[in-house]
Amino acid sequence: MDYSLVIAAAQAAGPCPLGEEPAWGRRVHALTVDLHLIAQQAAQDIDRLESASRFVAFLEEVEIEESSRRGLLTLRSPAGDTEHIRTEQQETDRGRDLIERARGLQGRWVLVFRYNEKASDKLQAEIDAGQLTPESGKTEAACIQPGSESTITARRMSELAARAPVAMPDYCFDLATGNGAWYYTRTDACSISVWTLDVTDIRTGELTGQIMYLQADLIYTGYDTPHWAHQVVIDKSGGWGNINGTTVSGGGSCAGDCTLAAGDKDFPVQTITETGTTYGDILPKSTVLGVGDIGEGRTTVTYRLANTSWVSQPSGVASTPSFDVRCDNATPGTAKIGCVISDYDAVDVVSLTGTNPDYARHVQAAQASGLPGAYPDGEPLYRLTDTALRNRNGDTACPQASSGGYPRPWKYSCDEYPFRSTWQGAFTGSLPQPAPYPGRTFNWCQISALPQNVTGPNGWSACMIPASQNSSAGSLLNRFYIKNRVIERDAFRVWIVA
Incomplete structure (x- = not known):
């Protein structure tokens, strides 16, 4: 590695402000890459110049050739002979720069470097x-x-x-x-x-x-x-x-x-x-x-x-x-x-201001506490299609009050994350240990039986949200599975947006 480029990039970036080391490091990295690319381009241009023929001529006219959109330079030699040479296309960086330079020299004697392109190898x-x-x-x-x-x-x-x-x-x-x-x-x-x-x-x-x-x-x-x-x-x-x-x-x-x-x-x-x-x-x-x-x-x-x-x-x-x-x-x-193109993990986009804001808020809080599935770089969730295991996940995270579980407020139902339809659900996500990982909740979720302020990737979250939102969110999740052909053990993530 050429560390001189890194040193030059660091000097160009200036002093590193206290507390901004990561951002400063990214800027140095970007400048280093830019300098490396510039150096490669300069080396190629020098090679072209060294292989070019050189002669003196009077630059009479600079125009754009309509058929090729290349610059067309009309040159007159000291002996009075006229010759035309072409630049690269005006749309390219080199072509545009050379055309502008030639226009600035029109009507003057110039030193010409002519590079005749040959056939491919x-x-x-x-x-x-x-x-x-x-x-x-x-x-x-x-x-x-x-x-x-x-x-x-x-x-x-x-x-x-x-x-x-x-x-x-x-x-x-x-x-x-x-x-x-x-x-x-x-x-x-x-x-x-x-x-x-x-x-x-x-x-x-x-x-x-x-x-x-x-x-x-x-x-x-x-x-x-x-x-x-x-x-x-x-x-x-x-x-x-x-x-x-x-x-x-x-x-x-x-x-x-x-x-x-x-x-x-x-x-x-x-x-x-x-x-x-x-x-x-x-x-x-x-x-x-x-x-x-x-x-x-x-x-x-x-x-x-x-x-x-x-x-x-x-x-x-x-x-x-x-x-x-x-x-x-x-x-x-x-x-x-x-x-589908299965190499790309599916992404379920859920809005905080959409039809199910409480559902979105719960998923966002659960992901922020360390549970998997966050877009773009969180550990993905994996689809679970077995009906019996899905039910075990739901019953573990959201047991019914009649079975000793959480009481449901009027018009509310229990929402779990990770979803019961994933291998990270409350039951399957705890295997192979004999008992499920502990659950968690949040202070606005109306579940007193679960602890708050729990963090980490292991476990699950439960929250009471309006039953209509819970039902709607479940339907939308199933629609997402179908439209993205999310089959057994397919990876996917959930993106919470404003």
């Missing part, structure tokens, strides 16, 4: 080995490689959001950096990656054209259907050179407990343009059938870019998520098969 190796030769007047080959993440901009994201056939979730635009990482919730997932198609003259190895595009993946499921979808959008962000008429088409597959009929693959041949969106999707179906069945599947969408004017076409691209979709016929309360 694979394509260059084929050219050097003589494996690519002109055919019928065609002298260009194409390949696809990951592009620069700096092409992800707010404008590009907003255009993509407006054009995606099935809308991408907001969190994808908030989190994605263009590196192809997957982000997901219980019901959907997304990924945005940056790609560049390079067109190369196979006689010289020089770059003669490019297509810059975003690949946007979206996977979405349904809690009441055995199908799910994987959509891929190809969104062109710029290009130049011999790229007119380039098309995209594709297909897909599903591995695991799933099938994919030919009629459920829809990625026809489409011409890539900057004003429209090209896309495809597949709709796999789970093979889960019988009651209690559970199955998992993982999709792959493939696509190819092609152009009849190229002598060699680029290889295809395959997009596969980092997780499975789980489908089941094992969720109590519904006879329908449904699917």
Whole structure:
């Protein structure tokens, strides 16, 4: 580790205020990461400068090339010859900075560093080995490689959001950096990656054209259907050179407990343009059938870019998520098969100002006392579906007054946490010891038989709340289980919001 960056970050953060050590440490950490990234970018830029050719020229004009959105610089050599060079796209950080710098130097003699982009390593190796030769007047080959993440901009994201056939979730635009990482919730997932198609003259190895595009993946499921979808959008962000008429088409597959009929693959041949969106999707179906069945599947969408004017076409691209979709016929309360992304623990959102405020207050107090299940980083709760064990949990936490339990005030009933429908319930959460862990309550809960001010992860809480709220909260919890396909021993958390 380069501790000089840490020292520099600490100096930039300034003195650590007394009592604010954690916040100061986080700021130093963030500054260290920023400095490391800046150093890496600077090293790359220096390497580019050292490999570039240098010459003196008079900068006559700076304009933006409409076809590629690159800066187009018109230079005149001391001998009077005119030459054009291009910058990176104006949407990228380097392209924008160079265009602004060039405009400030227009009408002056300048020292130019010219970096000629070459073909990708694979394509260059084929050219050097003589494996690519002109055919019928065609002298260009194409390949696809990951592009620069700096092409992800707010404008590009907003255009993509407006054009995606099935809308991408907001969190994808908030989190994605263009590196192809997957982000997901219980019901959907997304990924945005940056790609560049390079067109190369196979006689010289020089770059003669490019297509810059975003690949946007979206996977979405349904809690009441055995199908799910994987959509891929190809969104062109710029290009130049011999790229007119380039098309995209594709297909897909599903591995695991799933099938994919030919009629459920829809990625026809489409011409890539900057004003429209090209896309495809597949709709796999789970093979889960019988009651209690559970199955998992993982999709792959493939696509190819092609152009009849190229002598060699680029290889295809395959997009596969980092997780499975789980489908089941094992969720109590519904006879329908449904699917979720089970790698994401379900979250039950409960409002303090909603229809059941006393219920929400009890859950909040119980979690604050140390009991599990708090979102986002508390120990999760685990679903319990066995009816007899659920009843044991309820009877342990909230015994009836007729059985020596707590008396119920008028129109009130006993609410327990963790829920009786979890393995952390009052009885099952105490196993294997012979007696349940002790319970707890709070000063507004109207239960004098339980102690107050108890803390820690072991045990349970009981509280008297309006019977109507208790009944409503139970119904909403069951609805949450169904819509999130929370099956036996599935982890979940409860998020109390204002």
